[in-house]
Amino acid sequence: MPNLFDLKLVFTQIPKLLEELPVTLELVFFALIISFLLGVVIALIRVANVPVLSKIAVAFVSLMRGTPIIVQLYATYFGIPIFLRYVNYYRGTEYNVNGIPGIVFAIIALGLNHSAFDSETIRSAILSVDKGQIEAGKALGMSNFQVFRRIIFPQAGEVALLPLGNSIIGLIKGTSLAFSCGVVEMTAVGKILAGRNYRYFEVYVSLGIIYWVITLVLEFIIKRLEKKVRVPKEAPELKAEELEALRKNLQTVSAARPVKEGVANGVC
Amino acid sequence: MxxxxxxxxxxxxxxxxxxxxxxxxxxxxxxxxxxxxxxxxxxxxxxxxxxxxxxxxxxxxxxxxxxxxxxxxxxxxxxxxxxTEMVFQQFNLLKNKNALENIMEGLVTVKKLGKEEAREIALREIDKVGMLDRINHYPAHLSGGQQQRVAIARALSMDPxxxxxxxxxxxxxxxxxxxxxxxxxxxxxxxxxxxxxxxxxxxxxxxxxxxxxxxxxxxxxxxxxxxxxxxxxxxxxxxxxxxxxxxxxxxxxx
Missing domain, CATH: 3.40.50.300 (P-loop containing nucleotide triphosphate hydrolases)
Incomplete structure (x- = not known):
């Protein structure tokens, strides 16, 4: 029987592929920052319906969602240098077009692409916050920023957590396309390795295992986060002795405190 | 006047x-x-x-x-x-905070009190509405009547x-x-x-x-x-x- 599938190779070449894991993680990390920050900004612009900017945001989201990520990667990879050459030509500047590492284009393309999707997730999460919750904060005397920071953000965050987790997972796998910008990350290394020994199937199985494990770790983290932000199903009961201690403490405090003015005056 | x-x-x-x-x-x-x-x-x-x-x-x-x-x-x-303070028809307790935190919220963010002082005031107010045994409960764990009593304690804690x-x-x-x-x-x-x-x-x-x-x-x-x-x-x-x-x-x- 010929050696059609080299199972051993699938595992022995994983360490070689993992050498480029930092590049993949670097892509994910920076693209994530861009996509999240820009996503929040776009979502806020659209929720607040800022004139002009809101229209631009709608067009941007439509463009980013309506074109394939691979097209966007090539478009940034070729487009930004062309743009810079024009700038150099007309303004007499001397930007070094070839000095920009490919990873920058990949980060920009992935970040912009995901920001469009994330903005919609974040927007719907913000809109899902009950008006009564916001009014409660206002009635307490909170400023608009405090209402956003203390009420809208945490409650919308809870809603957005799972879909944003989806988006991050999508982003991790999206980095496998960064080779089109000349970035040598894990998948690119795999292609190079397979080019030498023609073991393409084995290398893609290896890559599949690695991406899956990364996703499993991420799923675990998201699950932990979810548990942290969700209101527990069961009411946390107060122990009898804790309650007793609270009661005692309250009695000593109220004994030391002057009675409320209204009661003292006998206003009823 | x-x-x-x-x-x-x-x-x-x-x-x-x-x-x-x-x-x-x-x-x-x-x-x-x-x-x-x-x-x-x-x-x-x-x-x-x-x-x-x-x-x-x-x-x-x-x-x-x-x-x-x-x-x-x-x-x-x-x-x-x-x-002023407001008590709402739908209670409007912050749903991701427990009863005590709901009362402390305004004291800490608006009145800028320290956590300890806010907690003391909150405990006093929640005791007055008879909810001291449920300070760790979230709104979802409380009946409507209990939620409204906490909401009243929240409003009064701000001393309106x-x-x-x-x-x-x-x-x-x-x-x-x-x-x-x-x-x-x-x-x-x-x-x-x-x-x-x-x-x-x-x-x-x-x-x-x-x-x-x-x-x-x-x-x-x-x-x-x-x-x-x-x-x-x-x-x-x-x-x-x-x-x-x-x-x-x-x-x-x-």
Whole structure:
């Protein structure tokens, strides 16, 4: 029987592929920052319906969602240098077009692409916050920023957590396309390795295992986060002795405190 | 000068004049109940007083501090809101915070108190409404009546000069109304100044120092509970009381 599938190779070449894991993680990390920050900004612009900017945001989201990520990667990879050459030509500047590492284009393309999707997730999460919750904060005397920071953000965050987790997972796998910008990350290394020994199937199985494990770790983290932000199903009961201690403490405090003015005056 | 003075309060929704040049004085420690048919602007009236709604005209004064209720100045609105607190029909406890945290929230973020001090005040207030054993419960774990009692404790912890209550028992199951009314009665007897919108006429009769009948955006009748319920002078008021079964009607049948 010929050696059609080299199972051993699938595992022995994983360490070689993992050498480029930092590049993949670097892509994910920076693209994530861009996509999240820009996503929040776009979502806020659209929720607040800022004139002009809101229209631009709608067009941007439509463009980013309506074109394939691979097209966007090539478009940034070729487009930004062309743009810079024009700038150099007309303004007499001397930007070094070839000095920009490919990873920058990949980060920009992935970040912009995901920001469009994330903005919609974040927007719907913000809109899902009950008006009564916001009014409660206002009635307490909170400023608009405090209402956003203390009420809208945490409650919308809870809603957005799972879909944003989806988006991050999508982003991790999206980095496998960064080779089109000349970035040598894990998948690119795999292609190079397979080019030498023609073991393409084995290398893609290896890559599949690695991406899956990364996703499993991420799923675990998201699950932990979810548990942290969700209101527990069961009411946390107060122990009898804790309650007793609270009661005692309250009695000593109220004994030391002057009675409320209204009661003292006998206003009823 | 009255403790709280409301002057020339008007509010329109589209062409609908919900509040029509309302003047109202409230004395310290008074419990004022607003009654009237639905859609006459009872809730709108108290929502204008802390600028959850923006009226077309009106002002409110607390002793010598006067606020233009139409102001767009954010700082002024925040300052106004520190004089009042609101108890909502739907309780509106922050759902991702437990009972104690809900009460501490305003003390920490708005009054800028330290965590320890805020906690002490919150514990005192929550004990007063009889919810000390449930400080760790989240709103989802509490019944409507319990949520509303926590909401009342939250409002009182901020030490408001005027407590606004917007139909505090309307969203409750009948068997839970009693506990909330009892809580309101207690805080009324403690000397809090309260402006209350409610449909609980029996409760109004027992607890309110003063009753205001609002119809079509105008104060049609204003007097003690006895004057309003026992010898209603106004024909519209009489009809309303017949409808809510506080008066025997001649042609009353089911």
């Amino acid at each position: 009255a403790f709280v003075e409301i002057r020339d309060l008007s509010k329109k929704f589209g062409d609908n004049q919900v509040l029509d040049h309302i003047d109202l004085d409230i004395e310290k420690g008074q419990v004022v109940a607003i009654i009237g048919p639905s859609g006459t602007g009872k809730s709108t009236l108290i929502r204008c007083l802390n600028r959850l709604e923006k009226p077309e005209s009106g002002s409110i004064s607390f002793h010598d501090q006067k606020y233009d209720l139409t102001t767009k100045n954010h700082k002024e609105i925040l300052s106004l809101r520190q004089h 000069e005027l407590l606004l209550m917007d139909e505090p028992t309307s969203a409750l199951d009948p068997e839970l109304v009693g506990e909330v009314l009892l809580t309101i009665k207690t805080i009324a007897q403690e000397g809090n100044t309260i402006l209350l919108v409610t449909h609980e006429m029996d409760f109004v009769r027992k607890v309110a120092d003063r009753v205001i009948f609002l119809e079509n955006g105008k104060i049609v009748a204003d007097g003690t509970a006895k004057e309003i319920f026992d010898k209603p002078s106004n024909e519209r008021l009489r009809q309303f009381l017949v409808k809510v079964k506080m008066l025997e009607g001649s042609e009353y049948n089911i």
